[in-house]
Amino acid sequence: MLKRDGESCKYSVPDFEGKLTRSEFDSYNEAFETIKDELAAITQIKADLKELNVNPGVFAIPNDQFAEQTLETKHSERGDLNLRWDIRSLLLKLTCTDVFLCERMTSEGKQFAVIERYGNESLYAKANGNINVLLVSNDAQQAVQDYAARADHTLHFMASNMVATAQRVVWQRVASQNPSRVIRAISERCSKAIGDAQDEIQAQILERKLSNRQNQSIGQTL
Amino acid sequence: MNGESIKNAVPISRAAKKLGLDSFTLYGLIQSDKFRPRRERWGELVILEIELEDAIKEPTKKK
Numbered sequence: 001m002l003k004r005d006g007e008s009c010k011y012s013v014p015d016f017e018g019k020l021t022r023s024e025f026d027s028y029n030e031a032f033e034t035i036k037d038e039l040a041a042i043t044q045i046k047a048d049l050k051e052l053n054v055n056p057g058v059f060a061i062p063n064d065q066f067a068e069q070t071l072e073t074k075h076s077e078r079g080d081l082n083l084r085w086d087i088r089s090l091l092l093k094l095t096c097t098d099v100f101l102c103e104r105m106t107s108e109g110k111q112f113a114v115i116e117r118y119g120n121e122s123l124y125a126k127a128n129g130n131i132n133v134l135l136v137s138n139d140a141q142q143a144v145q146d147y148a149a150r151a152d153h154t155l156h157f158m159a160s161n162m163v164a165t166a167q168r169v170v171w172q173r174v175a176s177q178n179p180s181r182v183i184r185a186i187s188e189r190c191s192k193a194i195g196d197a198q199d200e201i202q203a204q205i206l207e208r209k210l211s212n213r214q215n216q217s218i219g220q221t222l
Numbered sequence: 223m224n225g226e227s228i229k230n231a232v233p234i235s236r237a238a239k240k241l242g243l244d245s246f247t248l249y250g251l252i253q254s255d256k257f258r259p260r261r262e263r264w265g266e267l268v269i270l271e272i273e274l275e276d277a278i279k280e281p282t283k284k285k
Binding site: 037038041042045094095096097116118119121122123124125126127128132134150151153154155157158161164165167168171 | 233234235240241242243244245246247249250251252253262263264265266267277278279280
């Protein structure tokens with residue numbers, strides 16, 4: 001059995017091909033404990049975003065569940081420039097935040113916005129208002145796609161910072177040793193959480209495009 | 223890389239709890255420049271406690 005610093009390398013961790021020594025394994029577990037809640041959140045959000053990426057049109061259709069429900073956005077300090085938006089569908093539900101696709105009628109036609117609403121208990125919401133407009137578009141489906149792309153970017157940002165957090169924990173624990181393998185193992189686990197779902201989304205989008213193309217060519221033949 | 227940690231600063235996950243937000247939401251607010259985190263010695267982002275206090279103050283009390 002391979003040994004490192006006199007210790008046997010015999011401990012396996014998810015998504016890492018190598019084996020860790022007992023002390024590396026302990027460091028890994030301690031670091032992972034620090035980021036496990038965020039990694040679970042990333043995995044869940046990634047799964048929720050998958051549907052937005054694959055079927056953005058579904059979310060552009062008004063959902064009866066939100067009929068007559070509105071959100072008001074404030075665009076001036078005095079509150080004399082408020083816009084009222086009708087909720088069209090729910091794009092993402094988090095523990096403390098809901099993200100909606102909304103619409104309103106303007107003189108130039110319908111306008112769409114992706115708006116997040118924070119929970120009433122949030123101290124940030126109490127001080128800054130519980131509504132935040134993330135993006136505006138004149139195309140509902142485009143708004144969904146743009147939000148999905150933006151959320152995906154945020155997930156990557158979150159994952160890279162999680163690895164840095166794990167790095168801090170590991171270095172603080174074993175400052176005298178080289179913890180590069182532990183960091184790599186954590187990093188690969190985080191990358192897997194982001195990457196797997198991304199691959200699956202791309203495969204489903206490709207499958208959908210091929211299916212649409214097939215249907216089109218069948219239509220032309222008929 | 224200097225060896226000093228940034229004083230009176232908290233990691234993003236703890237900052238999110240204090241604000242009553244999901245971490246994902248706070249990362250989004252950082253990307254929109256609503257918060258200005260500092261980078262710790264290991265590359266980890268942290269938010270100064272003073273910025274957090276300011277973010278939960280009533281608008282009239284903000285600096």
